[in-house]
Amino acid sequence: MTTRQIVRSLEPTQDNLLAILHRVQNDSTRNFLDEPEIREVADYLELPYSFVYGVATFYSMFSVQPRGRHVVRVCASPPCHLMGGRTIRDELREYLGVEFGDTTEDGLFTLEMSSCLGTCGIAPAMMIDGEIYGNLDGVRLREIIDRKRREEP
Amino acid sequence: MDARDVSLTINGVGVKVPEGTTILQAARTAGYEVPSLCFHPDLKPNGTCGMCVVEIEGVGVRRSCCTPIGEGMRVQTNTPRVMDTRRTLIELILADHAADCPICDKHGKCDLQRIGQDLGIREIRMPAKEGYSRRSDGGIVLRDPNKCILCNRCVSVCTEVQGVANLTRIGRGYHTKIGTAFDLTIEDSVCVNCGQCVVYCPVGALSSRDDTREVRRALADSRKHVVVQEAPAIRAALGEEFGLPPGTVVSGRMHAALRKLGFDRVFDTNFAADVCILEEGTEVVERIVSGSPDLPVITSCSPGWIKFMETFYPGLRRLVSSAKSPQQMFGALAKTYYPREAGLDPAEIVSVSVMPCTAKKFEADRPEMRSSGFKDVDFVLTTRELARMIKESGIRFEDLEEAPADELMGSYTGAATIFGATGGVMEAALRTAYHLVTGGELENVDILPVRGMEGVKEAVVPLPLPDGGTLELKVAVAHGLGNARRILDRIQAQLAATGKSDYHFVEIMACPGGCVGGGGQPFGSTLGTREERGSGLYGEDRSLRSRKSHENPAVQRLYETFLGSPCSEKAHHLLHTGYGQRERVHGRSVD
Numbered sequence: 152m153t154t155r156q157i158v159r160s161l162e163p164t165q166d167n168l169l170a171i172l173h174r175v176q177n178d179s180t181r182n183f184l185d186e187p188e189i190r191e192v193a194d195y196l197e198l199p200y201s202f203v204y205g206v207a208t209f210y211s212m213f214s215v216q217p218r219g220r221h222v223v224r225v226c227a228s229p230p231c232h233l234m235g236g237r238t239i240r241d242e243l244r245e246y247l248g249v250e251f252g253d254t255t256e257d258g259l260f261t262l263e264m265s266s267c268l269g270t271c272g273i274a275p276a277m278m279i280d281g282e283i284y285g286n287l288d289g290v291r292l293r294e295i296i297d298r299k300r301r302e303e304p
Numbered sequence: 305m306d307a308r309d310v311s312l313t314i315n316g317v318g319v320k321v322p323e324g325t326t327i328l329q330a331a332r333t334a335g336y337e338v339p340s341l342c343f344h345p346d347l348k349p350n351g352t353c354g355m356c357v358v359e360i361e362g363v364g365v366r367r368s369c370c371t372p373i374g375e376g377m378r379v380q381t382n383t384p385r386v387m388d389t390r391r392t393l394i395e396l397i398l399a400d401h402a403a404d405c406p407i408c409d410k411h412g413k414c415d416l417q418r419i420g421q422d423l424g425i426r427e428i429r430m431p432a433k434e435g436y437s438r439r440s441d442g443g444i445v446l447r448d449p450n451k452c453i454l455c456n457r458c459v460s461v462c463t464e465v466q467g468v469a470n471l472t473r474i475g476r477g478y479h480t481k482i483g484t485a486f487d488l489t490i491e492d493s494v495c496v497n498c499g500q501c502v503v504y505c506p507v508g509a510l511s512s513r514d515d516t517r518e519v520r521r522a523l524a525d526s527r528k529h530v531v532v533q534e535a536p537a538i539r540a541a542l543g544e545e546f547g548l549p550p551g552t553v554v555s556g557r558m559h560a561a562l563r564k565l566g567f568d569r570v571f572d573t574n575f576a577a578d579v580c581i582l583e584e585g586t587e588v589v590e591r592i593v594s595g596s597p598d599l600p601v602i603t604s605c606s607p608g609w610i611k612f613m614e615t616f617y618p619g620l621r622r623l624v625s626s627a628k629s630p631q632q633m634f635g636a637l638a639k640t641y642y643p644r645e646a647g648l649d650p651a652e653i654v655s656v657s658v659m660p661c662t663a664k665k666f667e668a669d670r671p672e673m674r675s676s677g678f679k680d681v682d683f684v685l686t687t688r689e690l691a692r693m694i695k696e697s698g699i700r701f702e703d704l705e706e707a708p709a710d711e712l713m714g715s716y717t718g719a720a721t722i723f724g725a726t727g728g729v730m731e732a733a734l735r736t737a738y739h740l741v742t743g744g745e746l747e748n749v750d751i752l753p754v755r756g757m758e759g760v761k762e763a764v765v766p767l768p769l770p771d772g773g774t775l776e777l778k779v780a781v782a783h784g785l786g787n788a789r790r791i792l793d794r795i796q797a798q799l800a801a802t803g804k805s806d807y808h809f810v811e812i813m814a815c816p817g818g819c820v821g822g823g824g825q826p827f828g829s830t831l832g833t834r835e836e837r838g839s840g841l842y843g844e845d846r847s848l849r850s851r852k853s854h855e856n857p858a859v860q861r862l863y864e865t866f867l868g869s870p871c872s873e874k875a876h877h878l879l880h881t882g883y884g885q886r887e888r889v890h891g892r893s894v895d
């Protein structure tokens with residue numbers, strides 16, 4: 152589907168803004184919203200470009216910079232923190248070889264910090280793309296990342 | 305319908321105010337100044353700063369700018385808890401603020417500085433962020449993000465009042481900043497340079513390009529002959545910088561001050577405003593009488609409006625009068641007509657203008673504004689810049705003797721002076737259009753329906769035609785680009801539906817209140833202040849001997865000795881222009 156078709160897959164009402172942005176970003180191989188896409192959405196909903204751009208930069212789920220194919224979000228809220236989240240964050244940084252906010256050289260992963268993912272019962276937790284992974288420890292974490300790597304063509 | 309009155313007490317004193325009033329307004333009515341940063345009476349309250357907190361008995365601490373009053377409410381504006389809250393909040397703001405007041409454009413007019421002083425803040429307990437970088441970009445509207453307190457006033461005025469929606473909040477939390485779509489510099493954005501964000505910013509985070517140094521250099525250069533023109537709106541606001549009430553007309557002192565600053569000739573934009581009326585008035589009458597399909601004629605003197613039109617309504621550009629603005633007409637004549645009369649070499653002339661407007665800086669820099677063969681207007685100063693030059697030179701404004709402008713390009717009529725207020729160009733043009741069509745003179749020149757602060761004003765003005773009939777001239781006036789959108793959308797819809805609009809003549813000024821509300825005017829204004837400035841101009845109009853542009857002897861002389869007649873070939877070459885189309889992200893010309 153073209154960007155235009157994705158944008159037009161929902162009614163042009165302004166309360167559909169977030170939903171449309173999600174659909175457009177999900178279609179992006181680099182997990183971000185580029186300028187033509189934001190313009191397309193804004194024109195469709197008759198909103199100023201500045202407004203849609205502002206929204207896209209406000210919500211941490213969106214990015215206006217190219218990201219990796221997979222976005223790894225590690226929870227940094229207190230319950231996860233207490234269950235060893237700090238170590239998980241350090242290990243991820245080390246294993247992926249990037250700082251928070253950065254993308255691995257092969258363009259596969261972008262590492263981000265997140266607030267509570269709503270899955271404190273399985274703390275410490277992280278989310279890769281749409282999927283939650285809980286009860287993390289160093290070993291499990293490496294397995295998950297390795298599996299993602301292997302899935303790549 | 306009258307709103308119901310509600311009784312409450314503020315600091316123990318009973319007050320009665322209309323239902324729906326906010327606590328902040330009620331407290332101010334009761335005589336208590338509650339500090340506020342993000343609130344501005346012309347804008348919707350947004351509740352971001354918290355400075356306006358008050359204590360409501362049985363409820364707690366609330367932000368008074370966005371809390372409506374209730375029957376029997378007992379409000380305290382000055383309890384220890386309230387003061388502590390304010391102090392903590394202002395300390396938090398200052399902890400992330402590059403407070404370099406002595407070198408800040410807003411010094412002395414800054415709300416943050418004043419409140420900090422009033423609250424007696426002497427120390428910031430929170431560690432300050434280190435390493436502020438200086439201004440982020442160039443251009444006419446300048447940002448200093450290190451001073452931004454994220455009050456949102458600029459976003460609100462740019463979006464809701466001006467309808468440009470160039471500014472937005474980018475990011476979230478600590479990293480939030482004010483910026484444009486795709487984070488372009490303001491210079492590269494669709495900004496129309498109206499400067500409203502600059503005058504509505506409570507602190508020094510937004511300012512405008514300073515050109516006083518270049519002007520000083522020209523004044524000091526003995527090989528240069530420096531002429532100056534001042535826009536109508538300057539005379540009704542310059543006094544504010546010297547403690548006079550808004551609307552005090554200081555034409556005489558303004559001319560005297562400019563002479564003291566060393567300008568070789570002190571002329572007046574008002575002269576060119578009279579010329580503008582003859583050019584534009586002739587064009588209006590021609591188009592209307594000939595039944596041209598290009599109606600309505602839309603005025604062209606506001607450069608913020610012109611860039612806005614080129615960006616958002618390029619389809620309407622054929623309707624916009626080809627007459628240049630008074631500033632640019634003056635500029636073109638200052639390097640052709642004037643040197644011819646004075647026996648000077650145009651290359652020696654430096655032409656300076658004093659404008660209430662930041663967009664005028666952009667206009668003077670437009671590449672096509674060189675019909676004299678030189679840059680027609682070399683430098684544009686705002687009212688604020690002129691005030692600064694006067695202060696810097698130690699000229700005591702209050703002691704100046706009133707002086708007239710130099711006659712050749714300085715005489716003016718009342719029609720010219722009202723250009724500075726919304727509806728003024730329309731009124732001035734109608735006074736002359738009547739003469740152009742009927743050969744007679746309008747008896748009562750006060751055309752009241754086009755005056756005042758209503759956002760869009762409409763009127764039907766009967767115009768007797770030479771054939772004995774009467775034309776019911778349908779006119780509209782809008783000030784503030786958000787209001788302009790309302791009328792432009794209507795015209796566009798009419799054109800789309802029937803190919804014809806029922807308006808004949810439309811005045812648009814980019815700034816609320818017209819030029820008196822321009823982005824180069826003294827800080828600290830409200831719509832109320834702007835109205836007072838406008839009244840000052842209407843007062844000067846009444847006091848002048850001649851109130852119709854075509855009666856200006858200096859203008860008559862210009863046509864007799866130099867231009868021939870209005871809209872002659874020479875007038876076209878020097879005093880008229882054309883418009884382009886701009887792209888909607890960068891505001892760059894596309895044709």
Ligand code: SF4
Pocket residue numbers: 401402403404405406408409410411412414415416417451507508509
């Ligand atoms: S914005 Fe106000 S407080 Fe900040 S440096 Fe300027 S004058 Fe001082």
Ligand code: SF4
Pocket residue numbers: 445461462466468469470471490494495496497498499500501502
């Ligand atoms: S100058 Fe006018 S258009 Fe430009 S950002 Fe400020 S308010 Fe918006």
Ligand code: SF4
Pocket residue numbers: 451452453454455456457458459482501504505506507509510
């Ligand atoms: S730039 Fe000025 S008006 Fe805009 S948010 Fe910052 S402080 Fe407020």
Ligand code: FES
Pocket residue numbers: 226227228229230231232266267268269270271274275276
């Ligand atoms: S705190 Fe980590 S998922 Fe809730």
Ligand code: FES
Pocket residue numbers: 339340341342343350351352353354355356357367368369370
């Ligand atoms: S003035 Fe009320 S919250 Fe800022």
